[in-house]
Ligand code: FAD
């Protein structure tokens with residue numbers, strides 16, 4: 208159990224009893240309250256199989272009013288809760304640590320409105336990202352967020368983690384595209400920040416409190432998100448390169464030559480791609496290289512975009528910065544190439560235990576971290592590799608062993624955080640702090656900022672029932 212491995216002390220919450228179950232059953236009916244160890248196994252364990260809680264109850268509300276009634280009751284009875292979306296989070300935030308009641312947004316999956324004039328889409332927080340994207344596609348729109356977990360993660364989970372993903376480079380962070388949030392506080396009070404106007408400077412912009420706070424300040428029930436037009440022409444290039452310096456040169460060339468049509472710029476190292484080849488049996492369409500880049504363009508005019516992409520490719524291939532490359536515009540080939548990048552996390556998972564780090568660094572230091580860590584760990588591990596959203600300075604450093612090894616963990620942490628802090632990076636670029644990283648917050652935030660965060664938590668959730676042991680460090 209997580210609490211034993213990490214030696215966490217249970218907070219002073221009540222344990223759930225028969226009377227509580229009776230209340231929830233009357234509120235939701237017998238089918239929307241799930242009990243039993245085997246039924247809850249998947250909800251108690253995180254996607255990475257690295258943390259496990261021991262909740263005995265999961266609730267499935269359908270409406271904001273039901274969420275409000277649940278939280279108000281839990282607050283009065285000092286029952287801790289863990290909000291859960293698709294449970295694809297990578298920092299142990301989405302599963303209970305002890306016996307917190309899991310509140311799942313699984314059944315809160317209604318799209319309420321698509322405003323085709325403005326592109327603003329209003330929906331409940333439990334909409335699965337991919338399903339929401341398919342829904343808005345019928346209106347010629349796209350959700351401005353895409354990530355490997357799209358088939359399972361919920362838009363509410365995305366907002367609560369401020370997920371970044373594959374196209375942040377083009378469409379910006381959710382702090383920009385989410386225009387409205389409805390959230391329920393620990394007390395059960397519903398906070399309606401759903402005005403959904405692009406411009407609205409009336410007082411403090413409270414919705415931002417719920418974007419990226421990982422279920423510790425409120426449970427997000429509805430979202431209004433600005434969806435841009437779905438591009439009519441998409442091209443994808445997979446490039447092979449021999450030095451990291453050439454990766455940087457290619458990124459700079461892509462920005463200047465592709466300009467406004469550049470929609471993604473991703474990085475993969477040799478070890479990461481080998482992992483996908485070996486463990487998922489996917490075959491790359493180019494030969495083996497030290498580094499790879501995926502460069503995607505999206506626009507409204509295929510001929511214009513192809514012309515631009517060709518000029519860029521002639522330039523980088525002609526000057527020898529890029530050794531090899533292939534371009535795809537057919538959906539099935541693009542999907543295959545994207546699979547090589549999006550499924551790295553899954554491929555690593557096949558090796559056993561993944562020590563996963565998600566850092567922002569200046570681009571000059573980006574790959575040095577992987578090289579230094581490889582030397583530092585020597586032969587104690589299966590693999591130390593790097594991939595990520597290079598266009599956003601976001602490196603995913605991953606290390607694998609066949610099973611959890613405390614000695615390896617102690618060699619990686621806090622060294623990885625010290626290294627990141629020295630280059631003024633962020634120790635969690637897009638995955639959040641959740642349970643596993645909360646005690647390292649000081650490497651990226653000043654103590655004044657952490658104190659203010661604790662004061663805000665106390666104000667919004669005085670009894671600390673919302674996702675305890677997450678985000679904020681131990682006292
Ligand atoms: P969960 O995992 O269920 O929960 C995540 C956190 O949000 C928890 O703290 C939970 O308590 C809280 N939460 C969930 N729903 C709510 C709610 N309605 N109200 C309040 N709190 C809530 N992340 C990226 O940023 N970029 C990526 O590219 C990316 N790629 C991924 C690829 C794979 C294969 C996987 C497995 C994960 C990836 N992730 C990525 C991480 C993860 O998918 C995101 O963090 C995602 O946003 C989580 O959504 P979810 O619905 O699964 O949330």
Ligand code: MLT
Nearest residue numbers: 355549551552565595603
């Ligand atoms: C990704 O970009 O692939 C995700 O953030 C998942 C990961 O870091 O492994």
Ligand code: ZN
Nearest residue numbers: 372596603637
């Ligand atoms: Zn990522």
